[in-house]
Amino acid sequence: MPKTNPGAPEAVDLTGLRGLLESRPPEARELLPLLRDIQTRYRHLPEEAVRGLSEYLGLPLARVYAVSRFYKSLSRVPKGERLVKVCLGTACHLRGAPALLEALEGKLGLALGETGKDGRFTLESVNCVGACALAPVVMLDDEVHGKLNDESLADLPL
């Protein structure tokens, strides 16, 4: 079923949630690690999972919300199956990342931060992936593609 975004909350299968939570001890310091685990599993933080986490750790829901809003890798809306991250680090900026971002926005039909209606891609930016010598670069999930120009951009597996 194609995923929509942001749209109405959809049904997420949370059967594995209990086991996921119990993989770490119920201590406050596990809040961020568990939020990350949930994000990885469901590609976002489903409302029910956030409530379950608050109960499991015995922390006020407000605190769980606050922390989940603070960190950029956490998202309350589902992310695409693949993350396209444009590096906007200094070296990439100097070597044309802004133009590259524009080109990618056109190619994917997405503005920065958006997820496509078909749920395939999310377009994000990242501040330096440590491949400055190959600037400008784009990350497809964990893969880095460097020295991008109009031609090599067309070759990206998107």
Add this chain to the structure above:
Amino acid sequence: MRFEGPAAVAARREELARKDPDVRTLRVCGGPGCLASGSRELLAALKEAAVASGLDPAKRRISFTGCLGLCERGPLLELDPEGHFLRGVAPSDAAEVVGTALGEGKLVPRLSPNPESPEKESLEFYGPQKRLIMRRFGKIDPESFDDYLATGGYEALVISLFESGPAETLRRVAESGLRGRGGGGFPAGLKWKAMTGAKGTPRYVLANGDEGDPGAFMNRSLMEGDPLAVVEGLTIGAFALGAERGIIYVRNEYPLSVARLEKAIAGARARGLLGENILGTDFSFDLSVTEGGGAFVCGESTALMASIEGREGTPRVKYVRSTEAGLWDKPTVLQNVETWANVPLIAANGPEWFKGIGAKGNPGTKVFSLAGETRNTGLVELPLGTKVGVLVNVVGGGVRKGRRFKAIQSGGPSGGCLPESALELPLDFDHLTEAGAMMGSGGIIVMDDLSCPVDVARYFTGFLAEESCGKCVPCREALPVLREVLSDLTRGSGRKGDTDFLEKQAGLLKETALCGLGQSAANPVLSTIRHFREEYLEHESGYCRSGRCRGLYVPVIDPGACRACGSCQKVCPAGAVGGKKKEKRTVAAGKCVGCGACLKACAFFAIRAERKEHVG
């Protein structure tokens, strides 16, 4: 197999040294740059070729190794023990590299940048470098505990535990003059001494691997290239400081660093070098890794601790030092991973040795990531106090042909831009701060005449406005205002007086922000105004001499300098360059979209960015 005492460690090290004298290893660079240029695929192709050629895998090894430095020419390889250095190696070269290099120990000349002297040290990029923190990069497989041990790993811990004792270990670090590698340059010894008087248990040692500066990848390279050096450094620190627990906080974007560190920790624990009764003594210490969530401000010490505690990572006012009440209000020493990696060197070799490297008041080396417009870019380690000019013109090989050096940007968003006169400046904590920049974590970006200081200030200010945690008013409110004014200037809607306004607001921010990151957030603006005020004033009246800010200039081709090569015409997306083959070219100002492609393309330096009003 647990080491029960120092003798067992030494015996194992000897055993490793004795084993297989004719082992040869191909070390494939696994640094972030080379991974991005395909070194993982190269490694797979080499392994496949080795199987196909029937080489004995016990004697002819192939492994990843830490960053070899010259990222731009990757993927890179080093042949151990011959020391042959190969660059730009593709999977299609695998069979030849395996046969000639790995099999016979011979050079593949076409892949060597300097076949007459095939070690990498013969290249100007490596000449001035002193690789201490990076000494194992290229020599070990970062996932192999044995490789670490065989290259002197854990000698320092044994010396600390069985010869020095805690007091002497602390004295060595304090007297070495080691300063924090994360940016501030605070003396490590002062932190350590402050913790000795503090009360409360458990006590913590923390490592900051939350490398958030855009343009910086030295911490990542260290955690991925020699993770056990960080682990050993923390263990020695814990012993000297009486700490029971340690945590390494790693940036969200560095999954490989996390994996390597966790493997290193597990390896050390299995050998009794972490956990209860380390090496049979009554010293117990354990270590874990915490991953960040994607927030730049968590690199600030108090924000980092808040993040570990499971709260929002916002800083607090430091009227109580972390050494008294840090993580969970317990005594805590937090240092950058590179600072910790210096500790084993100092614990083993002593403070006098360490002070013999680098400059007065700034001992030791520093790892820099060199990026931007030099011919060579990559990861570099230099003795502190080395002249900026050596980094730019020798290691970096100068700016690209036909271009002129304009500035260096050092220290990322907390640092600043320094002009040509900075080439004479010694690279150390004090000189950079004095000049209005900062060491920061060691990112150095070289700018040429096509880079615009106003644009760079806008870039960093935009980054900081986005990353401001919002806790204190000056940082939260001033940065968006600065960003707006800078954006106006780079878009041609600047006003007279903008520069003075920026200077005043940034000055206020510097004086009043809560945390170190907020205070230094003014540096990009202040330093560029200080050194490039003229260019700011030009932007106020709608002119960018660098040809960087769109619409603020028109490219003009100097007929005397034009060689009629046509490369500007080829790259112009708007068809604004006129002229036939073998004719000198001209730009039709009306058609120009101001992308700057022609300025970059001209190898003869014949195109200038002119004021619009000056062009008819």
